[in-house]
Amino acid sequence: xxxxxxxxxxxxxxxxxxxxxxxxxxxxxxxxxxxxxxxxxxxxxxxxxxxxxxxxxxxxxxxxxxxxxxxxxxxxxxxxxxxxxxxxxxxxxxxxxxxxxxxxxxxxxxxxxxxxxxxxxxxxxxxxxxxxxxxxxxxxxxxxxxxxxxxxxxxxxxxxxxxxxxxxxxxxxxxxxxxxxxxxxxxxxxxxxxxxxxxxxxxxxxxxxxxxxxxxxxxxxxxxxxxxxxxxxxx
Amino acid sequence: xxxxxxxxxxxxxxxxxxxxxxxxxxxxxxxxxxxxxxxxxxxxxxxxxxxxxxxxxxxxxxxxxxxxxxxxxxxxxxxxxxxxxxxxxxxxxxxxxxxxxxxxxxxxxxxxxxxxxxxxxxxxxxxxxxxxxxxxxxxxxxxxxxxxxxxxxxxxxxxxxxxxxxxxxxxxxxxxxxx
Numbered sequence: 001x002x003x004x005x006x007x008x009x010x011x012x013x014x015x016x017x018x019x020x021x022x023x024x025x026x027x028x029x030x031x032x033x034x035x036x037x038x039x040x041x042x043x044x045x046x047x048x049x050x051x052x053x054x055x056x057x058x059x060x061x062x063x064x065x066x067x068x069x070x071x072x073x074x075x076x077x078x079x080x081x082x083x084x085x086x087x088x089x090x091x092x093x094x095x096x097x098x099x100x101x102x103x104x105x106x107x108x109x110x111x112x113x114x115x116x117x118x119x120x121x122x123x124x125x126x127x128x129x130x131x132x133x134x135x136x137x138x139x140x141x142x143x144x145x146x147x148x149x150x151x152x153x154x155x156x157x158x159x160x161x162x163x164x165x166x167x168x169x170x171x172x173x174x175x176x177x178x179x180x181x182x183x184x185x186x187x188x189x190x191x192x193x194x195x196x197x198x199x200x201x202x203x204x205x206x207x208x209x210x211x212x213x214x215x216x217x218x219x220x221x222x223x224x225x226x227x228x229x230x231x232x233x234x235x
Numbered sequence: 236x237x238x239x240x241x242x243x244x245x246x247x248x249x250x251x252x253x254x255x256x257x258x259x260x261x262x263x264x265x266x267x268x269x270x271x272x273x274x275x276x277x278x279x280x281x282x283x284x285x286x287x288x289x290x291x292x293x294x295x296x297x298x299x300x301x302x303x304x305x306x307x308x309x310x311x312x313x314x315x316x317x318x319x320x321x322x323x324x325x326x327x328x329x330x331x332x333x334x335x336x337x338x339x340x341x342x343x344x345x346x347x348x349x350x351x352x353x354x355x356x357x358x359x360x361x362x363x364x365x366x367x368x369x370x371x372x373x374x375x376x377x378x379x380x381x382x383x384x385x386x387x388x389x390x391x392x393x394x395x396x397x398x399x400x401x402x403x404x405x406x407x408x409x410x411x412x413x414x
């Protein structure tokens with residue numbers, strides 16, 4: 001009732017190739033759901049005691065992370081077989097209109113932001129379900145974050161995140177130097193009454209939704225830099 | 236023709252669009268309890284999109300003025316839909332006065348993954364935003380049209396059918412004080 005339009009339950013009738021993928025997909029998601037309490041505890045521990053020495057897998061040397069990064073690149077990006085394209089402008093026109101509606105539908109800016117965030121969460125969650133069909137379950141948080149930076153971001157914007165930094169204690173900073181959704185907005189960073197933050201809030205929700213599908217609960221904040229650059233921090 | 240233009244524009248994966256649209260319609264249903272209101276709101280949003288989208292269309296497609304309304308119909312179906320959504324529509328049932336036509340959409344990225352619950356069938360026109368887009372875009376080229384969803388695949392009907400009726404051709408008015 002509350003969700004009348006269903007989720008990503010695409011019927012496998014359209015493309016025969018898709019059928020064998022359906023089963024592993026379900027399996028993966030259920031496994032990640034079972035794993036999630038462990039991961040969540042781990043996350044909350046990090047957040048509670050950000051300065052204390054860590055015990056989990058966070059003390060990962062940079063060298064290993066680099067090799068992992070390489071392997072992630074080499075694996076083919078698992079595109080859904082039936083994926084098709086639309087014009088970027090088509091989505092952008094719609095996106096502007098959607099944000100406009102949501103901002104006007106609530107008197108309170110904070111409420112509107114929450115709504116945008118929630119919508120983003122739903123979309124991110126479903127999108128990643130499809131994108132990760134062929135990806136094995138992530139054993140580490142970093143792997144999941146890399147998936148977001150590469151595969152997920154690529155599916156959304158045809159580019160990957162420009163820079164990923166982490167303090168190895170559960171905080172990740174993703175920066176996108178040319179954030180697509182801000183490209184065509186006239187934006188003055190010095191202006192105080194009109195900012196473009198509402199256009200980024202949705203993307204925060206997307207990341208949150210995607211991470212939650214991997215079983216990680218996170219908080220995403222963002223920072224707007226000049227020249228359409230955008231940074232996301234999450235814990 | 237439409238394919239050429241579609242190859243020229245920058246493209247993204249349609250899934251983000253489809254899922255975001257679905258999330259928005261869900262939100263609208265939550266916000267307005269009346270389904271009819273949802274249809275109207277979607278149409279309005281489409282109108283706002285259409286009045287901007289026509290600029291992009293004219294800039295990228297290099298299409299000049301249409302000789303009559305029927306040519307407009309073909310351009311919408313073959314170039315307009317193709318350029319933005321990557322699909323084409325079919326024009327049928329043109330009336331002899333050349334003031335009315337139906338667009339048949341066999342394929343529509345908006346309704347990928349979508350199933351309507353029983354209680355919304357024949358009430359909610361899920362892709363009603365398209366009607367608004369057509370109305371908004373045509374109004375910017377001096378054609379006032381009425382655009383309605385006649386059939387929708389999601390309500391178990393055979394195809395999606397949009398009816399477009401030309402109401403009047405707006406005259407080219409020179410703004411006041413403009414010489």
